[in-house]
Every structure is written in structure tokens, then in C-alpha cells.
Amino acid sequence: MRRLTKTAAVAGVVALVLAGAACSKKSDDSASTETGGENCVEKTDDMKVGMAFDVGGEGDQSFNDSAAKGMKQAACEFGFDFQTAEAQDGEAESAREGRLQELVDAGYNPVVAVGFAYSASVGKVAAENPDVSFAIVDDAVEGDNITNLLFAEEQGSFLVGAAAALKSETGNVGFVGGVETELIQKFEAGFIAGAKAVKSDIKVQTRYLTQPPDFSGFGDPAKGKTAAEGMFDAGADIVYHAAGGSGGGVFEAAKAADGWAIGVDSDQALTADDSVKDIILTSMVKNIDVAVHEFLKSVHDGAVKTGAQVYDLESNGVGYSTTGDHLKDVADQLEDYKKQIVDGTIEVPTKP
Amino acid sequence: MSPRTTRVVLAVGAPVLALVMAFVITSLVLLAAGDSVADVWAQILSVPGHRAIVNIINAATVYYLSAIAVAIGFRMNLFNIGVDGQYRVASFAAAVVAGEGWLPGYLNTLLAVVAAVLVGAMWAGIAGLLRVTRGVSEVISTIMLNAIATALVAYLLRKVAVDDGGNNTATKQVPEGSRVPGIQIFDDVTVKVYGFVFLAALVGFVYWFVLSKTRFGFDLRATGRSETAAVASGISVKKMIVVSMLLSGGAAGLVGLPLLFGNDYSYGSTFQSGLGFAGIAIALLGRNHPIGIALGALLFAFLDEQSNSLQIVVGVSPDIVKITQGVIVLTVVIAYEVVRRYRVRLEQRQVAAALDEPATIEEAKA
Structure with missing residues (x-):
């Protein structure tokens, strides 16, 4: 009986640890396929944008939300579909690669990766899918089809x-x-x-x-x-x-x-x-939203700028309120x- | 039913019961959240594609090593919660050794593996020593050592990190010649099965052999069952505690190596974490049996992989699978206990029946 109590206690702790990440945030992605705002143009563009979030995902009132905001504005303006996918805390490198590849397989192009955690996976998946445009926020990984959105x-x-x-x-x-x-x-x-x-x-x-x-x-x-x-x-x-x-x-x-x-x-x-x-x-x-918006606009206009796009004081990418x-x-x-x-x-x- | 079939049915029954309960509870959570239960299960239980199969095998390899490390402690009645910290310290050490490339080719890999085992064993050994010298419960000390491991590795990582121009902080890359080549099982996808899948299989075999077929394994299990009995039969319990913590930590040291040599090639702030806790869950699920653990590891890896596209395909957060995994751990403990009690009652009834029979014969004679 004592042994069972001990086992049950440990099992309880493990269950809490495993479920911890899950409980701490809500799954509010049901709305993620809708475009925000009322005065949006009709969905005419056949461009489909995929966005892979860093840990925290949508609703963090910070980093990820800012990227999502930029994408939603662009979706509203240019009329395209988009899909988001969120990272899990402490996940394996293969999970990040898999997520990007899933988006590519489902026909999303361009794919925006939010956060430096995607550095290696964007490098790898971009090399394997040369026809797809990738953007990564906060990282300088290089590739012919990668746009780096960097901030000073x-x-x-x-x-x-x-x-x-x-x-x-x-x-x-x-x-x-x-x-x-x-x-x-x-x-x-x-x-x-x-x-x-x-x-x-x-x-x-x-x-x-x-x-x-x-x-x-x-x-x-x-x-x-x-x-x-x-x-x-x-x-x-x-x-x-x-x-x-x-x-x-x-x-x-x-x-x-x-x-x-x-x-x-x-x-x-x-x-x-x-x-x-x-x-x-x-x-x-x-202004991550500005950077993401600009990138999506460039894809929409067929004029993608690859390589490092630095957003600094001069370009109003950073500043003070x-x-x-x-x-x-x-x-x-x-x-x-x-x-x-x-x-x-x-x-x-x-x-x- | 013959006694043999009864035994098999009961052994299989417990995990099946646990899984069914976990599925029901997860479905209730989905219902409460207003998500489509059918769509979610259809995605999770769909047949995995080639890429997914490879990823499942790879993730299971890592989980398996972690669960074996935990199971070594379990068999000795030691709860090594610290596998998480042990594998992170060890992976970091291995990455530094391998990255420096002091030896050529696979000698370098071997050196890194030895370093990982030694560092993992040492880190767990601290908890073992504290237990035998100061009587500190290994549950407490290993949890504390996890936190210390996080701080220590973060500190050292900044000391040795190389500048890759980006924002990731990582050790030097493992030289090409020291990487462990993967096994290409499907031609249409680029992902490969980690070469270290054989290391995991070997560790599983050694675990089974040492525990079931050697004097040492018998001593270890005996001490785990009853310390007083072990002392009576001349086993030094203190020695056994330290040795099994060292073994558990040594095995924990191997956990990160398939990732390090098969995919990441360096240790950085994005290295997979939390594997030690998954290992505890899987060891419980697999009842510390090498085959059971393998099945548990595959199940967890399967759930992880299938949930990755949940958001893209169904629009439900993949976190739901974490709830399923957590619930499985709880239901599995309950189910095993239910089945154990049922078995005890069954045995009592059989014994009672056996005792009754001769009595009736004698009565008949009289």
C-alpha cells in the first residue's frame, strides 16, 4: 500500500508536469482561419500564408501576437488565406522541421517562422523546398529563399x-x-x-x-x-x-x-x-507586425527581398512610444x- | 479460462483499460472546450505518413533511453526524478567534447558517449551519496539537482558558445566525421532514422540481461522489494543505492545523444527538454519491462507526432495530447492497481476452492 501511495504520488506529479503546459494556455485558434476586421477585400488571391509561432503562440500579447497582427492586416488588405501553427515548450528539432514541412505540404507559400528557435529548421526545410518563400523573425539563417526579418x-x-x-x-x-x-x-x-x-x-x-x-x-x-x-x-x-x-x-x-x-x-x-x-x-x-506585413506585401507583389532586412531606428522598425x-x-x-x-x-x- | 490465458488477459487488460479511460477523459475535455472530438481522433489515429513514421521511431528512441534510466531506479525502489537534469548536463558535456574534436572520426563520438555516461552518472551519484550519507530523499535531491543543472548548463553554455550570427546560443558543431549516419528507410522523404536506435536497443537488452540474469540484478531487485530482507541476506543496501543511482544516471547520460549526433549536432538553448519527465511516465506505463517500455515510448512518440499537424489540419491546439499523456499516466497506475486487486481476489478464491475440495471428499468418506 505504501508503495502504491508513493507510485501514485509520483504519477500525479508527472501528470501535472505533462499537463502543465497544456493548462497554462487556451486553445484559441478556432478563429485563426478567419481574417480580422470588417473592411477586408474579398479572398481573391490564391496565395496561402503559413505562420509557425514560437512557444506561447497567439495570445501572448507580445512577440507572437505582433507577428500575427501583421499577417492579419496583410490578409485583410490583399485577401489571402492563412494558417497558423504553434510550438510546444521544449520540443525536438524534428518537431519544428515537421511543422514547417506540414505547412509546405498543405500548400502554404510563403511560410513565416516566428522566433530564432526555427533557425536550423528553416535553413533545412527551405533548402528542401526551393520553390517556397520563407521568412524568419529574429534570425540570420541564410538561404536563397529565406528573408530574415531582423531588428536593432x-x-x-x-x-x-x-x-x-x-x-x-x-x-x-x-x-x-x-x-x-x-x-x-x-x-x-x-x-x-x-x-x-x-x-x-x-x-x-x-x-x-x-x-x-x-x-x-x-x-x-x-x-x-x-x-x-x-x-x-x-x-x-x-x-x-x-x-x-x-x-x-x-x-x-x-x-x-x-x-x-x-x-x-x-x-x-x-x-x-x-x-x-x-x-x-x-x-x-x-514593429514585428510592420516587418511581417512588408514581407507579405512583397510576396504578394511578386518582389520578394531575400536575405537580411534590418528594421532599425532609421526605418522606424524600432523606437520609443x-x-x-x-x-x-x-x-x-x-x-x-x-x-x-x-x-x-x-x-x-x-x-x- | 486456463490460468495462463487469465494471466495474459490480465497483463494486457490493465494498459488497455488505462488507454480507454484516457481517451474518454480527453474526449470530455475536447467536448467541454467545444472542439470536434471526431476530427481530433481521426487526425491523431490516422495512419502516419513516411516522414511521420521516421519521426516516431526517432522520438521513441530518445524516450526509450530516458524511460530505461528511470526504470533502473524504479526497480531498486528509487525515484530518480532527476533524469531530466542528468541528461541535459550529460548532453552538454558530450556536445562540448564532440565539438572540440580532440580525436578523429568515431573515436571522437566514442569519447563523447563515455563523457556523457560519466557526467550523467556523476550528477545522479550526488543524489545517491546524499541519500546514504545524510539520509536525504532522492526525490527531493534530484528535483533540486534539475534546477541546478539548468542554471549550471546555461552558465557554461554562455562560456563556450560560438557566435553563429543569429540569436541561438549553442556549442560548436560536431565535426562531420563524428556524426552518426541515419538509416534511410523511405526513399521519398529526407528524414532518416537515428543510427543510435541500435544503442537504445542495446541498452534495453543489457537492462533486461543484468536485472533478470545476473546476481547483481537479483540483489538490486531484492533490495527494491524489501530492504530488511536484503540486509538479512548480506546485501549492502548503501552500496546498492549508490550503484543503482550511478547506473540510472549513466543511462540518463545517453538520452540526448541520438539528438546530438543524429540531428542537432550541437547543444543549444533549443535542445529538446523535458525528456526526463516523459521517461518517468513511460517507465510507469511500461511497468519497467524492456518490451513494455518500448511500447510505451512508441505510443508517446506516436501521440506527439500525430498531434503536430493537429493545428494545421483540424485547428485544435496540439496541447490536447499533453493532457492525454498526463491522463494516461494517472489511469495506468489506477488500472494496474485495479487489476492487481482483482488478481489477488482471484487467487484467494482459487486457494479457497482448492482447500474446500479435499474437505468435501473427507466429508463424503465420513
Whole structure:
């Protein structure tokens, strides 16, 4: 009997672990084959777009959603069908390859892969299907039929770093990263460089919530809150987050500490929960939707640009938001930094 | 029914009962979510294509190694929850060794395999030592070691990572000559069966042979059944605990190798994770039997692969299969217990009947 209890307990734990990923998100893809919006053109185009999401899929209010938004806008504008497929946490390389190949087999062309996790699989599947156009967000994998949608996150982060330093009264700011990957380190590097450009002796506190392969740091508001609370307690008055869904916790901590928070990816003063919108100083905007839309337009027009398409400050692929007008008094200085980055006077580092 | 057929029916009955229950529960979840139950099962239970068959065999190979590692502990009544951390530490070590390419060709592969086994065994050995010296339950220590493994590997990975120009963080690629070639079983698809499928089969055979045919295996099983009996028959329980943790960890070290040498060729932040937990589920499902585990591994791999296109074909999230897999683990434990109790009652009835018979004869004589 004791043995059974022990076995049952372990079985219970395993079942919870297995089902954990499943419970934490809803399957809301039933709507994924509909095109959004009312004023869409008729489905005339025989182009069929496939989109493979990174872990989190649609509904993450961040990265994947931004890509989906760009695709839906394009679908509405040009009138084509699309299909989405979502990654599972910790899946095998073969699962990613299989997903892309399934989309190709089902007649989807072009195929958009969202996130650097698809790096190797896009390289492989694109080589095997030379007639299909591929786009990958956030990765530089090379191929004749691959378009790389890349962003200069460090440049946008530099500007919000400068904004934080200009607005900080304590001379102490913080950065919360979701998962310590090379990509998120670009945000950190830019933020620190921007803050130090304004005030060379400023104190920047840095915390990452998890380490790969544990990607929960992108979706755990409680972890974000604890990390940000620690920073506010240690004297920071502005905290910037690049932590996806965990950012909600950073906002709560800022609200409780009467400080400021800086959002990421989209203009979070518009998308965040109503109760915390007023403490969002600005957001580092990364226009994945614009990049995806442009790529789909180029396919639609029959003029695909392959290779690296870099979205930086110059092309407005990244930037900072001004919702709430909290940055009015420092706008001139920020525009000056922006100009210096665009003309190359300031080179922003990509590694901390 | 003859006793032999009864035994076979009961042995097969438990897993079948468990699967049916899991299917019913998953269907209820689908109904509650308003998804089409029929479409989902039609997709999951459809005949897999050539590419899918290869992927199923490959995924099952990896699951099998993981489940065997867990089963070694189970047979000794040790719950090695730490296979997950052990295989990740070991795969990382193997990737670094193989990537450096100190030795030419397959000698390099062999060196990496040895490194993986040693590192996996060492990582599990920490839990074994803690258990015998400080009395720390291996359940707790291995869970903790999983978390430590995550942090340690992430830290070391950044130290040795090579810049590939992208955002993925990974070790150096395994040199071409040290990769294990795949087996092309279908000409019309490019995917190949991992060459290490033979390694998994070999490990399964050794597991069966050592446990069932050797003195050591007998000692291990005896200790697992009853520590006091083991002590009485002169077995050093402490030694057995450490040795079986080392063996379990060594086997865990092999888990990531088919992926490393057959597909990924480097260890990075996108390396498959969570295999250790799947291994626990499959070991329970397969009742620690080498053939049972193989069937369980194939079932899990089949469900995974068939669910991958669920979203594209039916529009339902593939996560539903995770629910099925989780439920299978629970129902399997319940079903085995139900069948065990039924068998005990059956035996009691037979014994009672056997005892009754002579009595009636004597009564008749009297």
C-alpha cells in the first residue's frame, strides 16, 4: 500500500508536469482561419500564408501576437488565406522541421517562422523546398529563399535607457530580462549604453528571470514582480523590462513602489492592464507586425527581398512610444540621440 | 479460462483499460472546450505518413533511453526524478567534447558517449551519496539537482558558445566525421532514422540481461522489494543505492545523444527538454519491462507526432495530447492497481476452492 501511495504520488506529479503546459494556455485558434476586421477585400488571391509561432503562440500579447497582427492586416488588405501553427515548450528539432514541412505540404507559400528557435529548421526545410518563400523573425539563417526579418533592439533600448537616465531622480534604474538569451542581452546592452550616455555614473541593476531551456521567464508575472520589487527596494525609480508576459508583474511592482516602468515590443501604455497604464513611462517598440506585413506585401507583389532586412531606428522598425506625454521635457534630447544613432555618430553595443 | 490465458488477459487488460479511460477523459475535455472530438481522433489515429513514421521511431528512441534510466531506479525502489537534469548536463558535456574534436572520426563520438555516461552518472551519484550519507530523499535531491543543472548548463553554455550570427546560443558543431549516419528507410522523404536506435536497443537488452540474469540484478531487485530482507541476506543496501543511482544516471547520460549526433549536432538553448519527465511516465506505463517500455515510448512518440499537424489540419491546439499523456499516466497506475486487486481476489478464491475440495471428499468418506 505504501508503495502504491508513493507510485501514485509520483504519477500525479508527472501528470501535472505533462499537463502543465497544456493548462497554462487556451486553445484559441478556432478563429485563426478567419481574417480580422470588417473592411477586408474579398479572398481573391490564391496565395496561402503559413505562420509557425514560437512557444506561447497567439495570445501572448507580445512577440507572437505582433507577428500575427501583421499577417492579419496583410490578409485583410490583399485577401489571402492563412494558417497558423504553434510550438510546444521544449520540443525536438524534428518537431519544428515537421511543422514547417506540414505547412509546405498543405500548400502554404510563403511560410513565416516566428522566433530564432526555427533557425536550423528553416535553413533545412527551405533548402528542401526551393520553390517556397520563407521568412524568419529574429534570425540570420541564410538561404536563397529565406528573408530574415531582423531588428536593432539595442538602438530602441538605447533611447529608452537614455529616457530613464534623464527622468530618474535617484540615479538608479533597473533592467528585467525574461530569459538570458543573446536576443534579450541586446536589449540589456542598449539600455545600459543609453543610460550611461546620459549619466556616466548611473547605477543600472540587471536581473534575468530564468535561464534557457527554462523559458518560463517570458510568461511569469510573479517572477517579474519579485525582481522589480527588489530593484525598487534597492533605490531604483525606473525599471525597464524585456520579459514578455512577465512584464505585467514589473508594472505592478512599479505601481506599488510609486516608480516608473518601461514597456517593450508594443506600446504597452495602450495594451497593458488599465490599473498600471499610468505608470508606464514609455515603451521600446519593436514593429514585428510592420516587418511581417512588408514581407507579405512583397510576396504578394511578386518582389520578394531575400536575405537580411534590418528594421532599425532609421526605418522606424524600432523606437520609443510617447503615449501619456511623460517624455515631453526630454524629447529634444532623445531626438538628438536618435539622430546620432541614425547617422552613425553613436554605435550601440549588442552585448552587455 | 486456463490460468495462463487469465494471466495474459490480465497483463494486457490493465494498459488497455488505462488507454480507454484516457481517451474518454480527453474526449470530455475536447467536448467541454467545444472542439470536434471526431476530427481530433481521426487526425491523431490516422495512419502516419513516411516522414511521420521516421519521426516516431526517432522520438521513441530518445524516450526509450530516458524511460530505461528511470526504470533502473524504479526497480531498486528509487525515484530518480532527476533524469531530466542528468541528461541535459550529460548532453552538454558530450556536445562540448564532440565539438572540440580532440580525436578523429568515431573515436571522437566514442569519447563523447563515455563523457556523457560519466557526467550523467556523476550528477545522479550526488543524489545517491546524499541519500546514504545524510539520509536525504532522492526525490527531493534530484528535483533540486534539475534546477541546478539548468542554471549550471546555461552558465557554461554562455562560456563556450560560438557566435553563429543569429540569436541561438549553442556549442560548436560536431565535426562531420563524428556524426552518426541515419538509416534511410523511405526513399521519398529526407528524414532518416537515428543510427543510435541500435544503442537504445542495446541498452534495453543489457537492462533486461543484468536485472533478470545476473546476481547483481537479483540483489538490486531484492533490495527494491524489501530492504530488511536484503540486509538479512548480506546485501549492502548503501552500496546498492549508490550503484543503482550511478547506473540510472549513466543511462540518463545517453538520452540526448541520438539528438546530438543524429540531428542537432550541437547543444543549444533549443535542445529538446523535458525528456526526463516523459521517461518517468513511460517507465510507469511500461511497468519497467524492456518490451513494455518500448511500447510505451512508441505510443508517446506516436501521440506527439500525430498531434503536430493537429493545428494545421483540424485547428485544435496540439496541447490536447499533453493532457492525454498526463491522463494516461494517472489511469495506468489506477488500472494496474485495479487489476492487481482483482488478481489477488482471484487467487484467494482459487486457494479457497482448492482447500474446500479435499474437505468435501473427507466429508463424503465420513
